[in-house]
Amino acid sequence: MFSERFINELSSLLLLQGRLIRLNPERTTIFVGDTHGDLDATERVLARFLKPNTAIVFLGDAVDRGPHSDENLDLILETKLDHPESVYLLMGNHEAFGALPFSPADFWNRLKPEEEKPLSHLLLQLPFAAWHPRGLLGLHGALPEVSSVGEIERIKVGSEEWEAITWGDWTDEEVPNAGISFRPSYDRSDFERRASRLGIKVLVRSHQPTAPMYMFDDHCLTVFTSSAYGRGDRSVAVLRPDQRIETARDLKIVEI
Numbered sequence: 001m002f003s004e005r006f007i008n009e010l011s012s013l014l015l016l017q018g019r020l021i022r023l024n025p026e027r028t029t030i031f032v033g034d035t036h037g038d039l040d041a042t043e044r045v046l047a048r049f050l051k052p053n054t055a056i057v058f059l060g061d062a063v064d065r066g067p068h069s070d071e072n073l074d075l076i077l078e079t080k081l082d083h084p085e086s087v088y089l090l091m092g093n094h095e096a097f098g099a100l101p102f103s104p105a106d107f108w109n110r111l112k113p114e115e116e117k118p119l120s121h122l123l124l125q126l127p128f129a130a131w132h133p134r135g136l137l138g139l140h141g142a143l144p145e146v147s148s149v150g151e152i153e154r155i156k157v158g159s160e161e162w163e164a165i166t167w168g169d170w171t172d173e174e175v176p177n178a179g180i181s182f183r184p185s186y187d188r189s190d191f192e193r194r195a196s197r198l199g200i201k202v203l204v205r206s207h208q209p210t211a212p213m214y215m216f217d218d219h220c221l222t223v224f225t226s227s228a229y230g231r232g233d234r235s236v237a238v239l240r241p242d243q244r245i246e247t248a249r250d251l252k253i254v255e256i
């Protein structure tokens with residue numbers, strides 16, 4: 001898939017940028033949900049939003065499920081290397097197969113061991129979250145129990161807080177069985193306590209196809225950008241530089 005040189009270059013960039021991406025509020029930010037091998041979705045997003053004044057945050061789960069995982073991951077990572085400040089891929093549970101294997105994992109299961117090892121090592125260096133100074137955090141699953149946004153930098157792969165970020169579901173009394181039984185799940189009081197500690201008004205995430213788009217009085221937004229779940233909608237969330245943020249309703253949902 002990737003040359004050794006490509007992996008080394010991207011690895012250095014990821015190390016430099018760290019586990020917590022601090023987004024530039026002067027740019028328009030686009031949050032892209034799970035793409036899961038939906039190459040067409042990624043191509044549409046890049047064709048429409050890859051511009052010097054825009055940052056595109058892929059919320060993880062680029063591989064598995066859909067038919068074009070290899071090409072989809074290639075495209076995202078190559079574009080990342082060419083445009084380091086315009087494209088970010090956060091870690092989803094499907095990028096973290098090397099730390100916590102699961103099944104089915106069609107993309108990972110197809111790889112030869114000599115391909116899997118360097119790729120898995122690379123993807124375990126992906127950032128966990130993207131923070132926007134207007135009070136918004138983007139990550140794959142659920143909020144970690146930490147006392148500040150900066151603490152996300154120091155979360156270790158494999159820890160409980162890492163598992164919340166990459167695997168966590170949200171449940172709510174209005175949405176019974178919103179989570180999937182074997183995955184860690186957190187409720188409204190967890191959300192409110194964690195969001196308040198982090199000082200954020202809005203969480204933008206993906207990961208949980210059974211979750212309603214808006215939860216917790218519109219402070220939690222779940223977006224999906226893949227046709228792999230059999231949902232007709234593929235959308236992204238757009239935050240413009242001049243937009244005031246109180247709830248997730250202040251982000252614009254755009255179908256791609």
Ligand SMILES: [Mn+2]
Pocket residue numbers: 061092093094140166206207208
């Ligand atoms: Mn996921």
